[in-house]
Amino acid sequence: MELSREVYSLIVRHVASRADLLSLCLVSKRYRQEAQRALFNTLHLRGYPRILDVCRLLSATPRLSRLVDALSLFLADERPCSSDSGSDDESESDSEDGCTPAGPPHGFWPAVAAALRGLDKLRFLSVYFEQAAGSAQAWVLAGSRFRLRTFHCEFDWDAHLVAFLRTQPDLVDLYLADYRKHIALDVPRARADVPPPPRALPQLAVLECTFGEAAAALVPGRPLARVKTCFSRSGADAKRGELRELLARLRASRRALCALDLADEAYTEDFSLELLAAMGSAVARFAELRYLGTLVLPVDGRKVRCPAPVPCLAS
Incomplete structure (x- = not known):
C-alpha cells in the first residue's frame, strides 16, 4: 500500500x-x-579522505547535492600518532611516529570546488582548519550559486573570499578567522559624482572575528546586533584608541546593538571600568545592549562612579 x-x-x-x-x-x-x-540535509565531514569521497559523490549525483542544506568541513589529517618514539629531537620524533601532517591528497581542493558549485540549496557552511597553514583556499567558492545565511569561515581573507562575500546578500551570521584591511569588502565609488555601489552583506546581523579592525570595517551601514571580537593591541593607550574607534563604528550600525563581547589578552579592573564609562557616555545609542561579555570588576569594596548609567546593566 x-x-x-x-x-x-x-x-x-x-x-x-x-x-x-x-x-x-x-x-x-x-x-x-x-x-x-x-x-x-546536514553533512558534518571530518578528514581529507572522507571529505574527498563525499564531494566526489555529490559532484557525480546532482540529485543528492540539491538535498544539502548545511555543510561542515573539518580539514584535518586522520592518521593516528604513536607515542612510542624515544627520540629527544622533536622534529625527528615527529617524522618517526607519523605525526607530521600529510595535508590534503592530490585533487582534493578541485573536488571540493566542484561539489560546492552544485550545492544550489546550501544555506549553512562551516569550514574549519586544524592547521593554519594551507587555509588560502577561498578560490573554491568561485562559481557557487548558493546564498548562505550562516558562514563560519576560516579561509584566509583574500580577493577570492571578498569576491564571494559580495555575492551573499542573505548572509546573517558570519565568523571570520582572518582579516586584512588592505583588501576592502565594499567596492569604492568610481567617481565622486556617482552614488556609491550597494554595500556587501546588507543583512549581516551577527559578526564574530578575531580582529578588531574587521569589526570596525564591517559594522557601519549594516544591521549588526551582536558583535564578538578582541583587541588587537596590548598597550593601554593603543587599546584606548582602538576602543574609541570601535565604539564610533558601532554607533554607525543600522540596528541597535544587543550584545558586545570584547576579548582582551590582559583583563584588568581599570580598563573594564574605562570600557563601562565609555559605553555609558553613549547611553542613547547602546540603550538596547543586554550583554557585554567578560569584565573584571573591583571586588574589594571600592565605590566607583561612572559618568552615565551603563545600559547593559540597567535592565
Missing part, C-alpha cells in the same frame, strides 16, 4: 541512526527518497 509523503517523512524523522537510514534506502523508492533527504 502506497503511503503519503508526509507519512514516509514522519517515519524517517524517528530514525536516529545513519546506518538505519542507509538500510531504509533499500526498502522502497519512497523510503529511499525520504531517507536520502535526511542523510544529506
